Amino acid sequence: MNSTVEALAFLLGFLAWLMVGIAIPNRYWKVSSVDGNVITTSTIYENLWMSCATDSTGVHNCRDFPSLLALNGYIQASRALMITAIVFGTFGLVATLVGMKCSRIGGENYVLKGRIAAIGGVFFLLQGICTMIAISWYAANITQQFFDQFYPGTKYEIGEGLYIGWSSGTLAICGGACLLCACKVNDPNEKIQYPYQPSSRGHVLSAGAVTQSAPSNYGRNAYV
DSSP states (O other): OOHHHHHHHHHHHHHHHHHHHHHTTOSOSEEEEEOOSTTTOEEEEEOSSEEEEEETTOOEEEEEOSOSTTSOHHHHHHHHHHHHHHHHHHHHHHHHHHHOTTOOTTTTOHHHHHHHHHHHHHHHHHHHHHHHHHHHHHHHHHHHHHHOTTOOSOOOEEOHHHHHHHHHHHHHHHHHHHHHHHOOOOOTTSOOOOOOOOOHHHHHHHHHHHHHTSOOSSOGGGGO
């Protein structure tokens, strides 16, 4: 395991988790400007939870969506995916913190710590995928309605909340990929090299052999 790459992956995963937490309550997922004179010009913006409007005087009015079942399917799916991304990111942070080589949590079993860190990388990848699907799906509906000439409703443009979500998904995927590359699990068939340590028993035997080979000062008849 490479400690530097692990630390970088943990930092990317933490930033991705933080940014997805910022993107969810952000009000500017889609923005529309209604042109008029100086008094009637207003800006309408929405996110997954509410619809807001502000006029040229700076007065803001927000209204929560009244019913969950009355919402469009892509909004409900985006809500579920973003909340799932937060959960995956939390699990990824905990697993990565436990499995990092430089962390004292979990002892010194580096094989087990490497596997735990790899699981954290998988969680980061799942977080990035869920975020990307939710943000891209929401943005696709915005662009589809914007370029549809027969769409009767208000046409919106992409807001800053979506860009934060795209950035979060990219960081999560990069962090998960780096973590999986850093935490390589050894193959059980791979030969492990152990340092050579000379045995003390071998030295005793060799000393005995030298003693036995030393010439004797007594003749054969001396033992008779």
